[in-house]
Amino acid sequence: MAVCIAVIAKENYPLYIRSTPTENELKFHYMVHTSLDVVDEKISAMGKALVDQRELYLGLLYPTEDYKVYGYVTNSKVKFVMVVDSSNTALRDNEIRSMFRKLHNSYTDVMCNPFYNPGDRIQSRWALLPVSASSPGGPYSRVRIQSRWALLPVSDPVQVGPTSCVRSTPGRPYFLCPIQSRWALLPVSDPVQVGPTSCVRIQSRWALLPVSDPVQVGPTPVSDPVQVSPTPCVRSSPGPLITW
């Protein structure tokens, strides 16, 4: 599953870089930066060797002990770099290729957006949401976030963001939006106004707070995704219950 995705312009500055903030984000930024050298090496090697490998997909750039880094270069010299967790051995090359394909399609759409000036940072809300590898070939749309974060069994404590209390009742699923979206996870100390998302009803100690304007979140592919039993501390001050 992709832990970090970056889109690098041809002048080697990032147009879009997002990572899951479970760890230090800077570490991923640094990894992407170092992978650019490998990308350049591969491009020039291909040119000299005149191999018939004139594909856009570059394959595995380099592995570290925890992560693997994959690369992809478009014809307009825009590079896509994806950092993937090594522990997930089920991830096959084909899935990575399809993820890059979808990324490329999204980038092409961004390019054709009249409000986007080529060379600027990509700030479109919809652009380049990561694709879940758990459903390879599943529909990718900017609305549907099929993220690997959905429905982690809460027996494992997971450090997410700056919040402290993660666990809820054992066995109860909870739902985390991918951190790549505009949603931040906040403990529910404040009553929260949440925008018009659909069918994600969470009554837990987590609130999904839009950082800016709200984003439509489509249904997640799990059978009983959204009903979460209310945990004791939903809100601290009387206010509207967080519902969508």
Added chain:
Amino acid sequence: MADEALFLLLHNEMVSGVYKSAEQGEVENGRCITKLENMGFRVGQGLIERFTKDTARFKDELDIMKFICKDFWTTVFKKQIDNLRTNHQGIYVLQDNKFRLLTQMSAGKQYLEHASKYLAFTCGLIRGGLSNLGIKSIVTAEVSSMPACKFQGTMQKGVTDTPNKMFQWILCHRNGRLRRLTKPNIILKT
């Protein structure tokens, strides 16, 4: 393009629209051609991104020019550039026998003075496409006799990263034979 007439008519309206707004003082006189060219530039960038999405990576400059002549021109104008010549030092000559946007206008010298307006967008298209592929260039146009037309390009920095040189590409046709330029020559006449 699903139907070439669609783009042709839209393009004609665009040109007349820009000139009408010039008359009303929104755009300075003489900036219309620049405006059209800039439009073409942005469109070219987006188009190239779409078209090269599925193609293999380009080996070198010549590969890029071949792509422009064949796939790009076919997708936009439903025909290929008829002849591509190069001197392998950055001068490319592309020959188009019947430029689509001019065929409806006349078959000889009539309306010759207005032809440059209708070529500005295509100049920008080429320039934008090349810029997105990594080649900086300046493309200008010249018409001697409809529907023949001549696009002149000045390349500032090639994909091969050569130091500043001035190159030219020509798309031209004169009575079916090709004129080959042996020295850099920038002509702007209608």
